[in-house]
Amino acid sequence: MLDDMLDYMAHIRTRPVWQPIPESVRTSLQEPLPSEATELAAVHQTFMQEILPYAVGNAHPGFMGWVHGGGTPVGMLAEMLAAGLNANLGGRDQMPIELERQVVQWVRELFGFPHTASGLFVNGTSMANFIAVLVARTTALGANVRRAGIAASERRLVAYTSASAHNCIAQAMDLSGLGSNALRIIPVTTQHQMDIDALERAIAADRRAGYTPFFIAGTAGTVDVGAVDDLATLADVAEKNALWFHVDGAYGALAMLAPELAPRLSGIERADSIAFDFHKWGQVPYDAGFILVRDSNAHLSTFASPAAYLGRETRGLAAGSPWPCDFGPDLSRGFRALKAWFTIKVYGTEKLGQVIAHTCALAQYMRQCIDNETALELLSPVSLNVVCFRYRCEDAECVNRDIVTAIHESGIAAPSTTTINGQLAIRAAIVNHRTTRQDIDALLRATLEFGQAISSPPLRRTSL
Numbered sequence: 001m002l003d004d005m006l007d008y009m010a011h012i013r014t015r016p017v018w019q020p021i022p023e024s025v026r027t028s029l030q031e032p033l034p035s036e037a038t039e040l041a042a043v044h045q046t047f048m049q050e051i052l053p054y055a056v057g058n059a060h061p062g063f064m065g066w067v068h069g070g071g072t073p074v075g076m077l078a079e080m081l082a083a084g085l086n087a088n089l090g091g092r093d094q095m096p097i098e099l100e101r102q103v104v105q106w107v108r109e110l111f112g113f114p115h116t117a118s119g120l121f122v123n124g125t126s127m128a129n130f131i132a133v134l135v136a137r138t139t140a141l142g143a144n145v146r147r148a149g150i151a152a153s154e155r156r157l158v159a160y161t162s163a164s165a166h167n168c169i170a171q172a173m174d175l176s177g178l179g180s181n182a183l184r185i186i187p188v189t190t191q192h193q194m195d196i197d198a199l200e201r202a203i204a205a206d207r208r209a210g211y212t213p214f215f216i217a218g219t220a221g222t223v224d225v226g227a228v229d230d231l232a233t234l235a236d237v238a239e240k241n242a243l244w245f246h247v248d249g250a251y252g253a254l255a256m257l258a259p260e261l262a263p264r265l266s267g268i269e270r271a272d273s274i275a276f277d278f279h280k281w282g283q284v285p286y287d288a289g290f291i292l293v294r295d296s297n298a299h300l301s302t303f304a305s306p307a308a309y310l311g312r313e314t315r316g317l318a319a320g321s322p323w324p325c326d327f328g329p330d331l332s333r334g335f336r337a338l339k340a341w342f343t344i345k346v347y348g349t350e351k352l353g354q355v356i357a358h359t360c361a362l363a364q365y366m367r368q369c370i371d372n373e374t375a376l377e378l379l380s381p382v383s384l385n386v387v388c389f390r391y392r393c394e395d396a397e398c399v400n401r402d403i404v405t406a407i408h409e410s411g412i413a414a415p416s417t418t419t420i421n422g423q424l425a426i427r428a429a430i431v432n433h434r435t436t437r438q439d440i441d442a443l444l445r446a447t448l449e450f451g452q453a454i455s456s457p458p459l460r461r462t463s464l
Contacts, residue, residue: 221252
């Protein structure tokens, strides 16, 4: 099984990025609950023949859809060790938690946070953003909100983010009980950054209307075009208005690892909280999200919950308080930190930073290729590693949508789509460390070939 997966990674270029699932394969897994044992080798063959070939394909260098990391053999092996150890990192006095605390310290160092800041591995940035909203809400309303609920407060909290922010910010407002209507969506500039003047007007208008502004979510690497908000100015606005300043850095926050990119994130060190994923630009296998909070006391007061069955001691296995479960909603937690620790230790931050910078260089190469091809049109500035473009033609929306589907089904590459200024765009997010110029060339060549075939089909034969 291990050899098969190492061979899969070593020869991944020989495979299609993605391929449709045959109906026979799809229905083969619709079997009744098995009552008798099956040989491990037979089950593994089912995996190799019916599951592995039809996965999403984000380990492939031609995968450029959404923002998916590529993973590494090192991370895969670390995951195997974690699974074998089968440690529950909800709490108690154990070295796996000490290792997670080591990674927390590295994250503090990376973002210039104080040694008293708290951090936690979670499944992804959606959960990390949710935790940030909850901590900010508890800070604004006091710890009593956990018992009495937001309805007991006379203060109507409102938050702010940009029109380019990920929809999980709105979802976090929903899940926190504040409601997505309490999130003010601020327009963006031509560079797809939050409009600061519009933000300040919205805050002032809410105060006049009797609302209580409490939270600003800036973005480092927007999901559509990869733009980075003016984080330093957002920090100024948050400080002036006494608001919690959060940064959703799902993938872009790790640009701090690349010296040539880190200055673009100036101001992130002033955030009250940062959410990001190791499993994107950090190349750690799924899943490995992270939340960093400047005020560990505020973080702790949001989640810590005394219970008899979670009693703490100063000695023995029940020592080591506070436990990770005191900083988030999960009591049962896997050893996510191990694969991140292995990745950082084996490759080092310098190499990881070079990988991140290389994906941005490839995006600039792709931009240049598009600029030099009259049949293609760039639809947004290329800030980091995301390129949004389209094939020029009549009925561009339908044709470009069909182009993306055709590319997917060909197995050549896997871009995604988004909408830029009302126009459907082919979106290439270059995240995988395996991606090279030949993969960029293959995607653009396929776009041109399918674009020509779809927009100019051959004439139908007339019936005799």
